[in-house]
Amino acid sequence: MKRRTLLASGAAAALSTAFGAPLRAQEKTKVGFIYVGPINDGGWTQYHHHSAGEMVTHFGDSVELVYQESVPEGPDAERAMTQMALGGADIIFTTSFGFMDPTINVAAKFPNVKFEHATGYKSAENVSTYSARFYEGRAIQGHLTGKMTKTNKVGYIASVPIPEVVRGINSAYLHASKVNPDVEFKIIWIFEWLNPAKEADAAKALIEQGCDVILQHTDSTAPHAAAREAGNVYTFGQAADMAEYGPMPRISSIIDNWAPYYIERVQAVMDGTWTTSNRWDGIGTGMVGIGEISDAVPADIKAEAEAMRDAIADGSYHPFTGPINKQDGSVWLAEGEVADDGALAGLNFYVEGVDGDIPS
């Protein structure tokens, strides 16, 4: 208890003397971001930063943005967060799964600072979690993939084997195989979220194996560059629109739009109404955006994909609606049954038809 009070008073002292800006710190709400990649990675981190920028534009002078990019997941992350809290941040967004335990640890030391951790599952009184239902976007990608592939071989560059990534693979496969039963997924795991060199190697290897659609759950544009070089290969923007690679190879994208959420949460801190929560939004609220489907896609297929997008948005269609079997053939969801959020959150198996094993 004594240590906690000490820390709390330390944090309070930090608020008033924060790095030579004592007066402004009192007036402004200081919003911190811990990024896993560089802010110009073209994907995941860039869109968090972009959304942070929109949040700042919304609030203008009443907020102060502070961020640290390329923070390694591990003990260094804990230090970066502590520095931010000591620097007087009122709310800190930690935007990678690997920041989960560090966020929980640092939050325990700074009970007056609010923390928001993206894509994890641990929360606390001052730690909220938020994520997006990317699998909704994957369903649309899967549909386009099944329709567009000619070789029926689809490459999938997977990052880290966590449920979010497994959900994406399952959702894409289910909707690809629904319109094209012959489709086959080749999955390469690179165990990183961002590594342009590895991503490019994976894309080239998949293209050489005959894949003519490359899906990615990694953050860089390197697979698009590899696809453009090979020609006649389709790709999808990941986390960012990556429109610079359209209309070919990029034919659509999943865009992360965190800005409305960031604005809402920072507003709550300003109003003193912030409470811990667990947000999981999708296309309906705009947290998941579907990038413009390019002219390389025939109009009728584009219309189907857009209809699916709208059905998911208004809630009339759920991408995980039975009948769906697990990879081993056992029943997961019966006819008409919809997966509940708890099962989706911990999803750790492939659906029937996906080859290979989740790394274990």
Added chain:
Amino acid sequence: MLRLEKRPQPSKAWTYAAPLLAVVITILLGGVLFWLLGKDPIAATRMIFWDPLFGDFAAFYLPELLIKAAPLILIAIGLSFGFQAGIWNIGAEGQYIIGAICAAGVALAFYPLEARWMIFPLMIVAGIAGGAAWAMIPALLRVYFKTNEILVSLMLVYVAEVLINAFSVGLMRNPDGMGFPGSRSLKEYPAAANGDLFPNLGSFGSGIHWGVITALFAVVVAYVFLTRHRFGFNVRLAGQSPRAAAFSGVNPNRLIILCMVLSGGMAGLAGMFEVAGPSGQILGSFPAYYGFTAIIVAFLGRLHPIGIMLAGLLMALTYIGGDAALQPLQLPSASIQVFQGMLLFSLLAVDVLTNYRIRFSKGAIA
């Protein structure tokens, strides 16, 4: 005109002055870098070198400094013997990772048994053994097949990285982790945790864990071995004059194996302390490149135990201070890496003066 003339023997004074001058040059060049980035160079330099030690939040930064310096010093001490003997173990990072895997393996095998008196020492043994065994691969290949230990040890780093990824999603995955990668947290397993030994010291603890104490101990032991023991003499002799070493009865193959095992064991030990303490779990993001940074530390410290300790602390300071300067100044993260790179290059440049002296020759102009 300026001319470089080789000294008959390396200058003693410059041996010690070069690292200091390199630090000064780095600070000046770093100032120029920050100025070019549009930041206040004085403020940036102060935030990196001064604030962590004497600033408002020194109580937080000083423990962090020890945590960061301990593995660097441990690994660099181990490497320094081989480097003096001309045996180049570049793969300490891999040995560090394998040491961590072995130590964590022991801890997880006993979970949730509460027997710290047995488990913690066993983890230390496993960490050392794991790192040493990984270093034995390039050592034996060199002794029996004349392969290049630089290449083999470096390549084994990538193998170790693949292994830790495989373990974090496979054999060692936390069964209560909801399918996410990563082992159980050893920090939360009292029998295995390598936590702060004086957590009530200051508002952020002392930062002193068993690894810090071991690093300090290693400095002393290495100093004694290097200056007072025959092994230290053999190592230096083999590096300076392999032929003379052979004549005085030094078995080169045995020396290779000894140096590789020593450096691998120390790296593995550092990995053990890290996985049980600051890092806390087997995870793909565990490798923090301490094994590579330690090479810089070893050379910056002149391969001398005391020098390595100071260099390890300085290197840790550039990490901690660099990170501290990133946020308030909003520097790009690469600028700190550039800054650290400058330190090594300045040292290499200044080191010329250790072996050469500058002469002004008047005749050459005409």
